[in-house]
Each structure stands twice: as structure tokens, then as C-alpha cells.
Amino acid sequence: xxxxxxxxxxxxxxxxxxxxxxxxxxxxxxxxxxxxxxxxxxxxxxxxxxxxxxxxxxxxxxxxxxxxxxxxxxxxxxxxxxxxxxxxxxxxxxxxxxxxxxxxxxxxxxxxxxxxxxxxxxxxxxxxxxxxxxxxxxxxxxxxxxxxxxxxxxxxxxxxxxxxxxxxxxxxxxxxxxxxxxxxxxxxxxxxxxxxxxxxxxxxxxxxxxxxxxxxxxxxxxxxxxxxxxxxxxxxxxxxxxxxxxxxxxxxxxxxxxxxxxxxxxxxxxxxxxxxxxxxxx
Amino acid sequence: xxxxxxxxxxxxxxxxxxxxxxxxxxxxxxxxxxxxxxxxxxxxxxxxxxxxxxxxxxxxxxxxxxxxxxxxxxxxxxxxxxxxxxxxxxxxxxxxxxxxxxxxxxxxxxxxxxxxxxxxxxxxxxxxxxxxxxxxxxxxxxxxxxxxxxxxxxxxxxxxxxxxxxxxxxxxxxxxxxx
Numbered sequence: 174x175x176x177x178x179x180x181x182x183x184x185x186x187x188x189x190x191x192x193x194x195x196x197x198x199x200x201x202x203x204x205x206x207x208x209x210x211x212x213x214x215x216x217x218x219x220x221x222x223x224x225x226x227x228x229x230x231x232x233x234x235x236x237x238x239x240x241x242x243x244x245x246x247x248x249x250x251x252x253x254x255x256x257x258x259x260x261x262x263x264x265x266x267x268x269x270x271x272x273x274x275x276x277x278x279x280x281x282x283x284x285x286x287x288x289x290x291x292x293x294x295x296x297x298x299x300x301x302x303x304x305x306x307x308x309x310x311x312x313x314x315x316x317x318x319x320x321x322x323x324x325x326x327x328x329x330x331x332x333x334x335x336x337x338x339x340x341x342x343x344x345x346x347x348x349x350x351x352x353x354x355x356x357x358x359x360x361x362x363x364x365x366x367x368x369x370x371x372x373x374x375x376x377x378x379x380x381x382x383x384x385x386x387x388x389x390x391x392x393x394x395x396x397x398x399x400x401x402x403x404x405x406x407x408x409x410x411x412x413x414x415x416x417x418x419x420x421x422x423x424x425x426x427x428x429x430x431x432x433x434x435x436x437x438x439x440x441x442x443x444x445x446x447x448x449x450x451x452x453x454x455x
Numbered sequence: 456x457x458x459x460x461x462x463x464x465x466x467x468x469x470x471x472x473x474x475x476x477x478x479x480x481x482x483x484x485x486x487x488x489x490x491x492x493x494x495x496x497x498x499x500x501x502x503x504x505x506x507x508x509x510x511x512x513x514x515x516x517x518x519x520x521x522x523x524x525x526x527x528x529x530x531x532x533x534x535x536x537x538x539x540x541x542x543x544x545x546x547x548x549x550x551x552x553x554x555x556x557x558x559x560x561x562x563x564x565x566x567x568x569x570x571x572x573x574x575x576x577x578x579x580x581x582x583x584x585x586x587x588x589x590x591x592x593x594x595x596x597x598x599x600x601x602x603x604x605x606x607x608x609x610x611x612x613x614x615x616x617x618x619x620x621x622x623x624x625x626x627x628x629x630x631x632x633x634x
Contacts, residue, residue, distance in 0.1 A: 244559040244574075244575075245559065245575065245578060245580065247557070247578070249481050250481075251478055251479060251480055251481065251484075252478070252479040252480075252481065252483075253476055253477070253478055254476055254477055255477075255484075255548070255560075256559055256560065257559070413515070415516060415578070416516065416517060416522065416557075416578035417516075
């Protein structure tokens with residue numbers, strides 16, 4: 174059971190967005206490390222299907238690139254073409270890579286938790302057109318991939334897989350044009366059917382299967398207080414790398430931040446334990 | 456076969472990139488002094504006195520006596536031996552190596568013009584003190600209008616590297632962009 178996905182969209186959406194904001198706005202390498210761990214554990218607990226194999230590559234690339242182009246910093250490791258390669262620049266590159274990967278991981282979780290029906294439930298009433306367009310745009314790429322695979326299989330049965338390069342290019346171009354036509358046609362059809370059902374009219378009330386319960390209220394309060402504390406009162410977000418790295422004083426606020434970011438994993442784990450326990454009693 | 460070829464070519468590319476870089480350890484870098492000169496001398500000094508007037512605009516991270524000295528002088532006027540190839544930039548490089556002062560630059564032998572841009576000295580960078588700040592050089596009180604790496608020095612020249620907070624106007628430099 175993924176208990177976190179069962180929360181009301183308002184609470185889970187706000188929580189995920191605030192986690193992403195804390196990760197992006199903090200300049201502190203410890204917060205970035207905490208965030209990357211929290212996002213990865215949450216990603217595992219969600220059993221999400223997005224592939225993450227490219228992330229270490231992005232991380233390595235940023236960590237190596239930064240010291241080559243930025244030479245500020247007091248701790249010189251060695252000199253490259255007369256310019257210093259410094260520890261500070263390297264640490265800053267590691268921090269940048271960590272933030273990028275943490276944000277990507279949080280958004281993988283976001284995609285698994287906030288499904289398109291939740292997104293429409295959130296924004297369908299306020300800005301119906303934009304919400305529908307966004308949810309359709311987000312569906313486009315997965316639809317392209319699955320549709321493309323299907324068509325390739327069919328084409329492979331007509332034209333052999335091992336054939337001349339021109340034939341192969343022709344085959345793929347035909348598939349691509351089919352995909353574009355299909356998605357355009359699908360979009361028009363979807364929009365006209367939505368219109369026929371009266372989507373976006375002010376009098377119309379849309380059904381949503383989410384109810385705002387006390388637990389949702391608690392998560393909302395938790396998100397707001399945690400976000401306000403970390404951003405405005407903890408003083409964790411300011412940190413200087415150049416020319417000398419600030420000292421890191423470990424105190425309670427780091428633990429509070431870790432608790433804030435690990436909350437969804439804990440909720441999921443709690444749901445899992447409860448589910449197993451209930452099953453064992455049957 | 457094809458895969459092997461791709462692998463070899465990429466390996467060659469990486470090797471070429473590495474051979475075009477010169478990697479020096481810290482002590483090697485500071486002890487390599489460059490040309491020993493042909494008997495002539497030039498004087499070089501580095502200061503950032505203009506920051507003292509605009510101290511509130513300075514980046515918080517370098518508001519420290521280590522980076523901006525109280526009198527604004529990073530390097531007193533110092534004499535260095537030069538030869539005919541030495542430029543306003545190479546004497547700066549020589550002085551910063553000698554006194555172990557941080558220096559970051561872009562260019563030098565890497566571009567077609569042979570020009571150089573000095574980004575930061577002693578951790579004081581361009582834009583560190585407002586968006587119009589950066590490093591300027593002058594030789595015998597005149598602000599050159601070429602890159603410092605193209606300005607050849609002669610015997611007895613006095614090179615000053617100065618930090619500006621207002622595109623050189625606070626140093627009395629002419630406005631090159633209007634000509």
C-alpha cells in the first residue's frame with residue numbers, strides 16, 4: 174500500500190513542491206545530500222518505473238566540469254594550464270550535481286504520486302484549459318514511446334529487420350509520421366469529447382474521488398510549518414563556497430530538515446506495515 | 456571491429472586532450488619563475504583601493520582582511536627582471552607566482568589574438584563589488600587599450616593592476632567604448 178499516494182492532491186502536491194523548492198533554493202551541500210537520500214528512498218518506496226541509470230552520469234559530468242571552468246577557492250589541488258584547480262570548485266560541482274539529481278528524483282516521485290486525474294482535480298476548476306493542456310502534454314511522450322513500439326513491431330513483420338539503411342530510414346520516418354498524425358487526431362478528439370461533456374463550464378461540478386480528511390489537514394499543516402521553518406528560520410540555506418567554504422555546524426535544524434524530507438517514506442512504510450499486519454490477521 | 460575503432464579513436468581524443476594540458480603541482484607552479492630577464496627591470500603593483508570606498512557593495516563572502524587588505528594594497532611596488540617578450544600580463548603572473556597570490560585568467564596562448572582576460576586576483580573577482588567592477592591595468596600611468604598580454608614592456612616601466620568599481624571611471628581611465 175502506498176499510503177502517501179492516497180493523500181488528497183492538495184496536501185501531496187504542496188508537500189512535493191516544497192521539497193523541490195527546499196532542494197533548489199538551499200546552497201548547503203548537507204541539505205543537498207539529505208535531499209538526494211530522501212528522494213531516492215521515497216522513489217524506492219513508491220516502486221516507480223522511471224529509469225535512473227543516467228543520473229550518476231549527470232552527477233559525474235557536473236562534478237568534473239565545474240573545477241575546469243571555475244578556479245576560485247583557497248585550497249589549491251594542482252595547476253592546470255596556469256590556472257588553479259581548487260577543492261572549493263570541486264565541492265561546488267558535487268553540490269550542483271547533487272541538487273540536479275535530487276530535483277530529478279523528486280520529480281520522478283511527483284510523476285508517480287500526482288497522476289493526471291489528481292492534477293485535473295487540483296487545477297481543473299481554477300484554470301481548466303491550462304490544466305487539460307498540461308496533463309495532455311505530460312502524457313504525450315509516454316504515449317509516443319508505447320505507440321512507437323507497437324507500430325515498429327507491426328512494421329517489422331512487413332519489412333524485415335535486417336535490410337538496407339534507406340529502407341530502414343523510410344520505415345522509421347513512416348512510423349514517426351503515423352505517430353504525429355495519431356497524436357494530433359487524438360488530441361482533437363479528446364478535446365471535442367471533453368467539450369461535449371461540458372468540461373470547464375462554471376455551473377458544472379466535476380466528480381472527484383478525493384476527500385479532504387483530517388490526515389490530509391495534518392500533512393498540510395506539517396508541510397507549511399516545515400517549509401516556513403527551514404526556509405525562513407533555520408538559516409540552513411545560506412552557504413558560501415568561494416573563496417573559502419563556510420564551516421558546517423551540525424545542529425538540530427539539520428535533523429529537523431532530514432525528518433521533514435523523509436516524512437513521505439515513513440508514511441509509505443507505515444502504510445506497508447499496517448497492510449501486512451492486517452493481512453496476517455485474516 | 457567497428458566498436459574497437461570507435462573505442463580507439465575516443466581513447467586517442469582523450470589522450471590528446473590530456474597532452475595539451477599542462478598539469479603542475481602547487482610547489483612546481485610557484486617555483487617556476489619564467490624568464491630570467493636580459494638585465495632590464497619593470498615594476499608591478501596590485502591594489503584594490505576603490506573597494507574601500509564601496510565597501511557596502513562588496514560580496515559578503517570576501518569581506519575579510521585576508522582578501523581585501525585594510526589599506527587596499529595587495530602587492531607593494533616590486534621590481535622584476537624582464538626580457539623583450541614580457542608583457543603587462545606576464546609580469547603580473549610572475550609577481551603572483553613569486554608572492555603566492557591567487558590569479559585566475561582566461562586566454563593567454565589559447566586564442567588567436569593572444570589576448571587575456573584577468574578574472575580575479577587574490578579571490579577578488581570581476582563583479583565582486585557591484586556589476587561594473589573588474590581589474591584594470593596601467594603602464595606608466597596610462598591605461599592601455601589592448602589586452603595586457605599584448606602590451607610589451609620596456610625597461611623601467613611601472614605596471615599597476617587596479618580594481619575598479621565603476622568601469623575604470625574611479626581610476627581616471629578613459630572610456631574606451633565611446634571612441
